[in-house]
Amino acid sequence: MGAQRRAVAHQSPGDDGEQGLIESPSSDSAGDGDVQYQGASTSRFVYVLAFFSALGGFLFGYDTGVVSGAMLVLKKEMHLNALWQELVVSSTVGAAALSSLSGGYLNGLLGRRICILVASLLFSTGGLILSFAPDKVVLLVGRIIVGLGIGIASMTVPVYIAEVSLPHLRGQLVTINALFITGGQFIASVVDGAFSYLSHDSWRYMLGMSIIPAVVQFIGFLFLPESPRWLLQKGRSQEARQVLSRIRGHQGVDEEYDTIRTSIEEEEKEAGGGGLIILRILKHAPTRRALIVGCGLQMFQQLSGINTVMYYSATILQMAGVRDDKQAIWLAAATSATNFVFTLAGVWLVETVGRRKLILGSLLGTGLSLTLLAVGFLLSALSSPPVTLHPVSSQNSTCRLYGSCEHCMLDPDCGFCFRENSTGVYDSSCVPVSQAATDHAAWGRCSNQTEAVDTPIWAYNYCPTSYSWMVMLGLILYLAFFAPGMGPMPWTVNSEIYPLWARSTGNACSAGVNWIFNVLVSLTFLHAAEFLTYYGAFFMYTGLVVLALVFVQGCLPETQGLQLEDIENLFTGQLCSCGASSPGGNRHVHYIRVKGSNYLPSDNDASDVE
Numbered sequence: 001m002g003a004q005r006r007a008v009a010h011q012s013p014g015d016d017g018e019q020g021l022i023e024s025p026s027s028d029s030a031g032d033g034d035v036q037y038q039g040a041s042t043s044r045f046v047y048v049l050a051f052f053s054a055l056g057g058f059l060f061g062y063d064t065g066v067v068s069g070a071m072l073v074l075k076k077e078m079h080l081n082a083l084w085q086e087l088v089v090s091s092t093v094g095a096a097a098l099s100s101l102s103g104g105y106l107n108g109l110l111g112r113r114i115c116i117l118v119a120s121l122l123f124s125t126g127g128l129i130l131s132f133a134p135d136k137v138v139l140l141v142g143r144i145i146v147g148l149g150i151g152i153a154s155m156t157v158p159v160y161i162a163e164v165s166l167p168h169l170r171g172q173l174v175t176i177n178a179l180f181i182t183g184g185q186f187i188a189s190v191v192d193g194a195f196s197y198l199s200h201d202s203w204r205y206m207l208g209m210s211i212i213p214a215v216v217q218f219i220g221f222l223f224l225p226e227s228p229r230w231l232l233q234k235g236r237s238q239e240a241r242q243v244l245s246r247i248r249g250h251q252g253v254d255e256e257y258d259t260i261r262t263s264i265e266e267e268e269k270e271a272g273g274g275g276l277i278i279l280r281i282l283k284h285a286p287t288r289r290a291l292i293v294g295c296g297l298q299m300f301q302q303l304s305g306i307n308t309v310m311y312y313s314a315t316i317l318q319m320a321g322v323r324d325d326k327q328a329i330w331l332a333a334a335t336s337a338t339n340f341v342f343t344l345a346g347v348w349l350v351e352t353v354g355r356r357k358l359i360l361g362s363l364l365g366t367g368l369s370l371t372l373l374a375v376g377f378l379l380s381a382l383s384s385p386p387v388t389l390h391p392v393s394s395q396n397s398t399c400r401l402y403g404s405c406e407h408c409m410l411d412p413d414c415g416f417c418f419r420e421n422s423t424g425v426y427d428s429s430c431v432p433v434s435q436a437a438t439d440h441a442a443w444g445r446c447s448n449q450t451e452a453v454d455t456p457i458w459a460y461n462y463c464p465t466s467y468s469w470m471v472m473l474g475l476i477l478y479l480a481f482f483a484p485g486m487g488p489m490p491w492t493v494n495s496e497i498y499p500l501w502a503r504s505t506g507n508a509c510s511a512g513v514n515w516i517f518n519v520l521v522s523l524t525f526l527h528a529a530e531f532l533t534y535y536g537a538f539f540m541y542t543g544l545v546v547l548a549l550v551f552v553q554g555c556l557p558e559t560q561g562l563q564l565e566d567i568e569n570l571f572t573g574q575l576c577s578c579g580a581s582s583p584g585g586n587r588h589v590h591y592i593r594v595k596g597s598n599y600l601p602s603d604n605d606a607s608d609v610e
């Protein structure tokens with residue numbers, strides 16, 4: 001604690017006990033205990049830092065988002081079979097999982113700034129390789145390099161932003177990084193749409209565009225400073241003080257500097273130096289609890305099914321009657337726009353509502369929307385059109401076994417071929433899908449890709465239904481609730497719950513958990529749908545969201561407004577007792593600067609307060 005700060009505890013009216021310790025750092029001119037360290041000019045530089053760092057989030061979003069549109073072209077131009085398609089998509093996420101885990105070590109050793117520079121170098125090199133790739137092997141190498149960049153950026157950027165921010169802005173600035181992630185996904189879908197009109201090599205532009213923000217970030221970070229907290233931890237105290245003063249607009253930083261230095265010394269004593277950091281985290285109860293909470297949040301973010309919803313938005317849109325490929329691409333862009341726009345609400349709400357309530361509200365809404373999605377799929381399945389034609393040539397395929405579209409479309413080898421008029425579906429059959437591309441049947445009426453008026457409709461992976469509005473509504477509500485809370489908050493909370501010595505390793509582990517569950521959920525979705533049906537799969541995600549609610553309600557303390565150095569105290573109690581009470585009870589603690597040194601909480605003499 002800074003030498004000149006004293007805790008004043010008071011019970012806030014209407015406090016529901018969900019808030020933990022709320023600390024408002026004092027300023028030289030503090031009079032009410034809520035005034036911050038310095039003025040607006042300081043914040044401007046912090047915003048510049050946050051912008052250049054958050055380009056890492058943008059690249060994370062862009063490179064994970066762009067591949068779905070690029071793949072539509074790539075598989076035709078590079079003749080990629082299913083295995084190669086899967087390799088090109090998941091190699092990036094797999095590489096991100098590995099590099100985020102090793103990013104903890106790199107962060108501790110080299111610092112946040114060098115790690116961000118390395119990430120932007122990887123993004124630029126990967127982008128360059130991808131746009132000039134002569135064959136699929138080079139393409140794969142490019143995707144792996146980009147994935148290595150994503151992993152390092154995903155764990156370093158939130159840590160860096162949290163460390164240079166003031167407590168009252170921290171949540172908002174780290175959440176801006178998450179806004180850049182969804183922004184990157186949105187821009188990627190627009191770029192996919194725009195270049196889809198090019199007849200040749202459009203994928204080179206789609207994948208290569210990421211070079212621009214990567215180079216901007218690299219150049220920017222050549223001039224931007226290292227995190228003062230990391231510098232202090234490495235004993236480079238003079239440099240740390242200079243950087244802190246530069247970030248805070250050359251105003252008094254003694255108090256903040258002392259707070260950081262004292263807490264580093266205390267932390268080192270408490271956690272006992274030496275040894276592998278992950279082992280020290282696990283042996284030290286408060287950091288162990290923080291790690292469980294951080295990893296749990298990241299795991300539940302992915303188990304809520306965000307990436308299956310993002311990935312399957314095209315299928316859902318097809319169910320809603322969108323049959324044209326180009327139209328589907330643009331509507332998928334509208335889906336990622338919804339994700340982006342509602343993340344803005346998160347940036348706005350994080351410092352007013354707080355992390356905990358935002359996550360709880362988000363999970364509640366997400367769960368209800370998933371239920372709506374599941375019910376929509378259930379009603380569609382119950383009213384699924386029957387198979388009326390049984391072509392002779394389908395005798396030796398499993399597709400002939402299915403009596404309705406629902407069963408037919410759940411088999412990845414089959415598709416539904418039908419005609420429709422104003423009264424409904426007729427002349428329907430279940431036939432094998434073409435091995436070369438899923439947009440037509442292997443043979444028969446739907447094998448012809450011409451769009452003549454009387455050509456029957458080919459439905460792969462979806463069924464015509466009159467409940468598509470319910471599924472669409474569920475999809476939009478899902479994104480509207482997920483985006484402000486469960487999307488950004490796991491990144492925000494992880495950037496602030498670990499003490500400095502454990503911060504990079506803690507974030508590396510939790511980001512690794514995020515990427516591992518990302519691969520797991522997206523790779524298992526089709527199988528889950530095959531075994532449980534679509535509605536079963538979405539009911540399963542609803543169940544997982546309920547588990548997440550219980551976990552967050554019980555285990556996540558509020559971190560809003562607290563100095564990073566004080567957050568560790570929130571984890572000194574029993575794990576999963578946060579909902580019941582926070583350490584310090586139901587108090588809001590305001591730190592105020594006092595004249596003299598013997599200020600007692602009971603002492604209400606206003607003249608004592610500067």
Ligand SMILES: O[C@H]1[C@H](O)[C@@H](O)[C@H](O)[C@@H](O)[C@H]1O
Nearest residue numbers: 178181182306307339487488
């Ligand atoms: O926070 C982000 C965001 O919500 C993205 O939309 C999602 O694709 C990522 O997996 C997640 O980590």
